[in-house]
Amino acid sequence: MLVRQILQSKPKQAVITVQPGTSISEAARLLAERRIGAVVVSADGKTPIGILSERDIVRELGRRGSGCLNDSVDVLMTKNIVTCSPADQADGVLEQMTAGRFRHMPVIEDGQMIGIISIGDVVAARLAELKMEKDALAGMIMGN
Ligand code: AMP
Numbered sequence: 001m002l003v004r005q006i007l008q009s010k011p012k013q014a015v016i017t018v019q020p021g022t023s024i025s026e027a028a029r030l031l032a033e034r035r036i037g038a039v040v041v042s043a044d045g046k047t048p049i050g051i052l053s054e055r056d057i058v059r060e061l062g063r064r065g066s067g068c069l070n071d072s073v074d075v076l077m078t079k080n081i082v083t084c085s086p087a088d089q090a091d092g093v094l095e096q097m098t099a100g101r102f103r104h105m106p107v108i109e110d111g112q113m114i115g116i117i118s119i120g121d122v123v124a125a126r127l128a129e130l131k132m133e134k135d136a137l138a139g140m141i142m143g144n
Helices: 003-009 024-034 054-070 090-100 119-142
Strands: 038-042 048-053 104-109 112-118
Touching (some): 003 119, 024 054, 048 054, 048 104, 090 104, 090 119, 112 119
């Protein structure tokens, strides 16, 4: 299964981004409101310059307390983003996420971000694929 197929199986919506300089409290509000675990930091909505996940916020809250909520996302975001292409195999992406211990990956095509996939999206797509294979095999065996 390709990353492109996973993106196609998700409801169409633009990747949720925040501008550099956005406060951590604003980013946390967005994560809660949109029920997502990470937000991409981008000036133009297409070029990722960082990714901020709920883990980054929780880690800093644990270290410094609520003072970090006034920081800019630029301070806590991960700048070295691992991205994938729509033509990548989902299994490879899953391996990268597992090895790197992160759960979100922006999808880049022709230098522009066209989507984001989470580990949950990959697992859900893989389970759906396994179910189809199982049903097809059962059909062949039972003669349906
Ligand atoms: P997550 O598991 O995605 O909530 O993120 C765990 C940690 O990895 C956080 O520090 C994130 O900023 C970072 N992170 C999340 N996604 C990526 C990614 N695609 N590339 C690099 N770091 C990431």
